[in-house]
Amino acid sequence: MGKMKSLALDLQEQVENEWMIEQRALLLSQGHTAEEVDEIIEEMINEYHYEMAMDHGDWSVTNEN
Helix, strand or coil: CHHHHHHHHHHHHHHHHHHHHHHHHHHHHCCCCHHHHHHHHHHHHHHHHHHHHHHHCCCCCCCCC
């Protein structure tokens, strides 16, 4: 079971990296500066974590990047 969990975590990390690359490219193409893009993406991640915490009652999930 440990190998399956490891594979799932690897896939999740890959998906998150692809999402971040796509979002960064989209925001830059819309004229945002690199600094603005970093802030927007961080805000999007925090909103996602907040929504997941609201849905699942897990308030320990935060983005501490």
